Amino acid sequence: MKKIAYSQTRRSFLSKSATGATAASILPRHILGAPYVPPSEKFGTALIGCGGRGPGTYSQLCKGLDVELVGACDVDTNKAKRFSLARSKGKAETYQDFRRLLERKDLDLVAIATPPHWHASISIAAAEAGMDVLCEKPMTRFVAEGRAVVNAFKRYGRVYQIGTFGRFNRSNDKASILKHKIMSSGLMKDCNAVRMKKGGLKIKQWSGTPGIGPQTIPDTLDWDLYCGPSPWKPYESRRTGGTHRGYWDYEGGGMCDMGQHHFDPEQWTYAKDHTSPVEITPFAPPSHPEVTGMWAWVELKYADGFKFVMESGEWGPSYDRHPVRDVSLDDLSKVDQDKINSMPDPEPLLSFGEAVKQRKQAGGHPEAAHRAACILHLANLAIRLGRKLKYDPDKEIFINDNEANRFLNPPMSAPWRI
Amino acid sequence: MNTKEILNAFPLPEGKILRNIDKNACERAIEQIISGGRNKTREIIDLILEPGNGDDIRPRHAIHATAIRVGGTGKEIERNSFASALASTLNDDRPKGVKGFIIRQLQICGGAKQANSIAHFLNDSEEHLYEYSAQALEAIGILTVEHFRKAYPLAKGAPRLTILQGLGVLQDKKSRQFFLSAMQDSDREIRLAGIWCLMRISSAKDAELMLSQSRKEKGWGRIKATAYCFELAEKLAKNGQSKEAKGIYIKIKKSHSEKQDAYLRESADRGLAQLQ
The missing domain is CATH 3.40.50.720 (NAD(P)-binding Rossmann-like Domain)
Known part of the structure; x- marks a missing residue:
């Protein structure tokens, strides 16, 4: 060495x-x-x-x-x-x-x-x-x-x-900080806010190509190690090098490619870093076994009633279950508004470099990152399964759906294991 | 709908992707597959080819979509019927690449009744069938554990590690002797799997042996073996076995005394603090 x-x-x-x-x-x-x-x-x-x-x-x-x-x-x-x-x-x-x-x-x-x-x-x-x-x-x-x-x-x-x-930008933005305070205060009961993300999830760009068939593995590539914990499949060049995004085995389409960018800041703003949605409703056609594909929209409802909605804008009908509206201080009583206004601002988020030097948690810490990734995984599972799912965010399992639960912790290929 | 009409409901790639898909047509086709029973399923499976031997995009899509749609509460009869139909096609003379696909669909919708058909491939090294078989059985759950127990003593090569790991996934306490023997194996990955499996069954009485093995391992083996000891301590603490957990943390601190192990000693201290 x-x-x-x-x-x-x-x-x-x-x-x-x-x-x-x-x-x-x-x-x-x-x-x-x-x-x-x-x-x-x-x-x-x-x-x-x-x-x-x-x-x-x-x-x-x-x-x-x-x-x-x-x-x-x-x-x-x-x-x-x-x-x-x-x-x-x-x-x-x-x-x-x-x-x-x-x-x-x-x-x-x-x-x-x-x-x-x-x-x-x-x-x-x-x-x-x-x-x-x-x-x-x-x-x-x-x-x-x-x-x-x-x-x-x-x-x-x-x-x-x-x-x-x-x-990191959101945590310095006054309007976002106010929403963060409202949602983290616990004062908002039966929240009817619906936060919509329309487009930008690259559905077609990161759809996979089915039916290519096995190809010759390049000499410089260890294909078995590439497959790693995922199920082994015959080598196809489109399973690597960026286009891997279009295969369930490796990523999960544009949803997983772009979703964490979109929903990680939203999750901070609406104070959901330590929980996950409880009900996920999709509109999507039956998915292909290997490649990601089209979907129209997914609604993810949290325990307090707050909803994230993703609308692909690339296939199918528009979302029309609930009107889109943001969280507002006006949703609270005058007494509660005063409580919000007297709340201190949240602690500044530490960059990775500062966190390393100070031996403290970074802004995009594991729990927050995991909960943001769960938004994408739960949305994608609802799309793949084509049915409404009820989720327990503490136990991190679907309720009364054993088949859906098989997708939350699918077996890994040995010797890889968690 | 005849089989051709059913399959035509599913899209072919346009510009490389499945962009034009008709949800309603697909859903109607799936209903036809379910109501068509074993014969309809077999007809479609017969159209699935060894990868690279022709176009079978639609039959694969149709079978997978059906495997998904028979999931969930209230679909037990349809699910068992479709899964049984799928499992029955594993007995036919088909390419291993096709059987792999079928097993993967059984990972989604199969149950204990199909376990025997799936387990037949636990020691089949061709086209990674052993891996697909193990993963499908693991997904089905604990009712399949006897198949792993029977297959492990016969296993050689890559299936051996996969089957051993499967016993750990299923947390099979009856396989403790397998795990203890594996920990002494000449193959490092088998040894590590043995330690991991003992951790999975929360075997407090084997903690000393696990720690001892973690000290013997080098490099990657040492990193992982030590990690499994930490995980065992956490599991024991969660199960109310604080005394045993404490013993593990203290021994990790003592045995990992080199400079580069400072973070491990700190981790053990954190574990000890959480016990109080």
Whole structure:
């Protein structure tokens, strides 16, 4: 394994000071244990999933931090090499198997930009190896994965940030802060607000292509490792390289590609970071077994009556079950309005970089990211199943629908498991 | 509707995607498949081909859509009837790639009555049938566990790991001896699966062995084995076995004493704090 020259970093200095050992001894950030990290410290970083969104996700990881890229990993060796060359002139070691990368002792921060069927397993493994993670959206491929990620980051006290950042702007916006206060106050009973997202979910753009048939696997690609926890399927090029989004095995169409961007900030605004919808109603035609396809709309109702609605605008009728209207202070009595006006503003959200330095929770923390991903997963499951679903947001299971529950925690291919 | 009319209700790709789909026509076609019983299901299954051997987009779509639509409360009779029809086609002389598709649909709508037909493939390595079979049985649930127990001693190669993992998914306490033996296997993935399975059955009496194995493992194996010990401690604490959980946390702290293990010791401290 290639060793990085760490003689100029604070980490190396600390390592030598602490042990009096040789220059080869590298002390990773996560063993220091102190809550405060001096700004001069250099963090060892890596990117897993170097194609597509990879370089952008890695840049987000590095914001505000002094970093050194030590590893680049991709199931396609060409992609890892290209990234290492572009960002470290080839100094960063390249890997095809993320397990080997996570064994490194000089790694502190990991950016994950694989297709989503790998997000949870790699995020969990990185936490288990003591690393902080910035992971591309959507957070997961199914609901149980999200809970496992939440538990792992809690267990190991690691920092996690999902790769969408709209909530940071919302948390500085006066109108959004007011809505956040109203909805988090508990004063709004029988809320009749309906928040609509119309279009922008790239339904046709990220629909898959059925019936292609097996193709020759490129020499540089480990196809079995690509499939990983998802069901093994014969190789088709459209199952990789961006068009993977159109396959249920790896992502979940435009809903999962764009949904976390749209609904993560909405979830913060309407104070739903710690819960999920209780009733999901779809309008969609029967879905194909392999590829994502058309749908018209999905309504997701929370326990307090608040509703998110997604309307594709690309197929079928428009949503007409309830009028669209926003939350308003006028919905409350004068006494309750005064209570809202006297509430303090919510705590500022910490960026990933600040969270890493302060050893605090980032704005896009695991529970919030999981609940936002659940919005997409529940909507997609209602679309796939074609029926109204009732959901218990505490137990995270559907009520009285055993067949639907099979989709919340589908079995993984060994050796992958959560 | 005859079979051709039923299938024509489902779309073919236009510009690579299934953009023009008629919901009502598809729903009517599904009703025809359900009411057509075993013969209609078989007719459509007969049109499904080995991947790459021709166009079978519509029959695959029709069968999958039916498997989905027979789910949910109040559809037990339709579901069992359709699942039985699907399972019966697994006995035919069909390409393994087609059987894989059928098993995957049984993962959606199958029940205990179809488990025997599915379990027949638990040790079949071709086209990953063992994997599809295990996953379908795991989805059906605990009533299928006997099939895993019977298949595991006979398993070799990739199916062995998959079947072992299936016993863990189903949290089968009767397989404890399998798990203990697996933990001593020469294959690291089998060893890790053994530890994971013991964690899944909350086997407090095996905690010492699990910890001992986690200390022996290197690299990735050590990362995962230690993680499973943490998870065991959490499960035991949740089950009210605080004393056993405490013992695990303390032993993790003692055994993971190297510099790079500081975060593990901190994690153990957090676990201990939560016990109080």
